[in-house]
Amino acid sequence: MPATRHLCQCPETSYGMLPMVIHQEAVNGNTEKVLEWLNEGGNINATDMNYKTLVHIACEGNYVHFLKELLKFPEVHLNQGTSLSRKPHGKGNTPLSLAVMKNHVDCVEALISSPSKCKIDLVNKTLSTGHAISVALGRNNWKMIETLLKAGLALNKDEASGIFEAAAKACEADLVKIIIDREFPLHLGNINNIVFIILYNNDLWNYVGAEKVFKQCFRNNNYWCFRVLVVAMEKRDFVMLEDTLKLLIPDVEININIAKAVLGKELIEVEESLTQGKLEEGVIYGALFTAAIGGTTDAIAWKLFSLKESYPEDFLKYTLLLAALFNRAELLPLLLKDDSLSFSTLSQALRISELTRGVGTSLIERALERISRKTIPLTKDDPE
Numbered sequence: 390m391p392a393t394r395h396l397c398q399c400p401e402t403s404y405g406m407l408p409m410v411i412h413q414e415a416v417n418g419n420t421e422k423v424l425e426w427l428n429e430g431g432n433i434n435a436t437d438m439n440y441k442t443l444v445h446i447a448c449e450g451n452y453v454h455f456l457k458e459l460l461k462f463p464e465v466h467l468n469q470g471t472s473l474s475r476k477p478h479g480k481g482n483t484p485l486s487l488a489v490m491k492n493h494v495d496c497v498e499a500l501i502s503s504p505s506k507c508k509i510d511l512v513n514k515t516l517s518t519g520h521a522i523s524v525a526l527g528r529n530n531w532k533m534i535e536t537l538l539k540a541g542l543a544l545n546k547d548e549a550s551g552i553f554e555a556a557a558k559a560c561e562a563d564l565v566k567i568i569i570d571r572e573f574p575l576h577l578g579n580i581n582n583i584v585f586i587i588l589y590n591n592d593l594w595n596y597v598g599a600e601k602v603f604k605q606c607f608r609n610n611n612y613w614c615f616r617v618l619v620v621a622m623e624k625r626d627f628v629m630l631e632d633t634l635k636l637l638i639p640d641v642e643i644n645i646n647i648a649k650a651v652l653g654k655e656l657i658e659v660e661e662s663l664t665q666g667k668l669e670e671g672v673i674y675g676a677l678f679t680a681a682i683g684g685t686t687d688a689i690a691w692k693l694f695s696l697k698e699s700y701p702e703d704f705l706k707y708t709l710l711l712a713a714l715f716n717r718a719e720l721l722p723l724l725l726k727d728d729s730l731s732f733s734t735l736s737q738a739l740r741i742s743e744l745t746r747g748v749g750t751s752l753i754e755r756a757l758e759r760i761s762r763k764t765i766p767l768t769k770d771d772p773e
Contacts, residue, residue, distance in 0.1 A: 407435040407443070415446045420455040433462040440471050440481070448488040448496045456496055460503040467500060468510045485509055489521045494532050501540040511542045526552055531561045538567050549573035557586040562596040569601045584613065588620045588629070599632035615714055622683045625652075634678050637707045641678060642671035651676055651693070652683045659689050663696070673697060674704055681711035681720055690719045706734045713741040713753065721749040725756040732760050 407415075411431065414422045423443065427433055436442050441449075444467060447456035459465060470481035488496040500509045511521070522542060525533035534552060538544075544552065549568060553575060556564040565587075575583075587593050587602060594602070603614070614633060621629040631643040650658035673696050680690055700708075705724060712720040724730070730738075735757040742750040 405432050405435045407437050412437050412446075415443055415455075416450065418450060418452050418455070420452065420458065423455075424458055427459075427462065433459065433464055434466045434469065436469065440469065442466065442469050442484070444484045444500075445469070445471065445482075445487055448484040448493060448500070449491060451491065451493045451496060453493075453495045453499060456499050460499060460505055463506060465503075465505045465507060467503060467505065467507045483510065485511070486521055486524070489524045489530075489533060492528060492530050492533065494530070494536055497533060497536055501536070509540075511537060511540060520548070522548065522552070526555060529555075529559070531556065531559065531564055535564050535567060538564075538571070544573050546574040546576055550576040554583050554586070557583050557590075557593065560590055560593055562593050565593060566597055566601070569597060584616075588617060589624075591626065591629075594629055594632075599629070599636060603636060615711070618682050618711070625649075630679070630682075631675065634675065638671075638674055638678075638704055640671040641674045642669060643675040643679065644672045647672065647676050648679045651679050651685045651689055654686045654689065656686065656688050656692070659692060663692070668696065670697075677704075677708055677720075678711065681708050681717055682715055684715070684717050685719060687719045690723055694723045702729070702731070705730055709734065709738050710741060713738040713747055713749065714745060716742075716745055716747040716749070718747070718749040718752075721752045725752055728756065728759055730756070730760075732757070735760060 408426075408431075411423055411426050414420070427443075434442055444456065444459055444465060446452075447459055460467075467485075468483050470483055482490075485497065485500055488500065501511075503509065522534055522537050522544070525537065534556075553565065553568045553573070556568070584602075587597065599617075614636060617633045618630065621627075621633060627643045627645050627648055630648075631641065634641045634643070644662070647659065647662045650662055673693065677693050679685075680693060708720065709724045709730060711717075712724065735753060739750065739753045739757055741747075742753055
């Protein structure tokens with residue numbers, strides 16, 4: 390769950406005028422005299438003619454050390470608006486909005502972590518700038534956006550989707566990861582754009598990881614899972630391929646040499662790769678999944694299936710669905726010969742094969758018919 394948003398509870402009231410001499414010293418960054426005036430009883434929340442406080446001035450000038458000294462005063466008000474607050478159209482610029490507009494990240498971090506009783510209002514919208522995070526996005530200030538999100542700023546669907554897509558395009562992996570981890574609401578249209586940005590950017594995909602991408606964007610939707618596999622195969626990105634297949638069978642492992650030989654339809658190279666040391670079960674799964682997605686020869690498919698006497702039902706199910714989806718007829722006879730798959734799996738494979746107009750549709754139909762006869766006993770009226 391996102392952190393609670395900080396909302397200011399300070400009353401909006403007048404704190405008196407800031408003396409011109411003190412105002413000028415603050416603007417020029419000569420903070421010693423300003424702090425001396427404050428320690429002698431000056432009002433920390435006094436304003437100039439535009440209703441800017443010392444905190445405004447410190448944020449606008451990027452006087453970080455001065456700002457931190459001001460924040461030590463218990464009664465400091467962090468959310469005072471400028472002159473616009475005295476007009477009917479808006480609250481005006483707060484110290485936060487000024488710091489964001491000026492790209493002063495250190496000042497924003499100081500405001501957020503202030504020890505004062507007043508807490509920074511992260512959701513303030515001003516007439517001149519709008520939402521602070523929208524201003525940061527307009528300036529491509531990714532560090533600023535990251536700072537605001539880490540402070541617990543909540544985003545609506547429009548804001549989250551826009552930032553997510555922009556960050557993905559810019560390959561701002563840390564920011565993409567924050568949005569995924571926080572599980573902000575996203576527009577479906579933006580998700581469609583984001584998925585292709587992530588898929589075609591190896592660094593971004595590898596940094597975020599398949600599990601989190603699917604959790605936030607696709608909710609383990611089979612369509613997207615298979616779509617990612619298509620892209621992985623097109624790119625010959627075996628890391629992406631393995632990451633995605635692990636969502637189906639966790640212990641699957643892609644051996645790149647075997648995978649390349651399978652896809653290259655090089656039987657001798659496949660046989661040589663298979664004889665080099667003891668093969669882990671996950672490597673065999675990975676080789677057969679690769680064949681089901683990218684295709685291979687009848688001889689290589691038979692060779693791979695012969696490596697084990699039997700395979701788990703889940704593995705056979707996903708291999709069949711992938712073979713049906715990608716129309717890999719060379720695998721279907723081997724998958725269907727023992728009638729070991731369930732009626733529901735065969736029915737799902739048949740629907741997929743019909744939609745893709747697969748050449749193996751008739752094979753799946755016959756296997757489904759055999760399973761039906763075993764599941765439902767014949768009556769005297771049924772044909773033999």
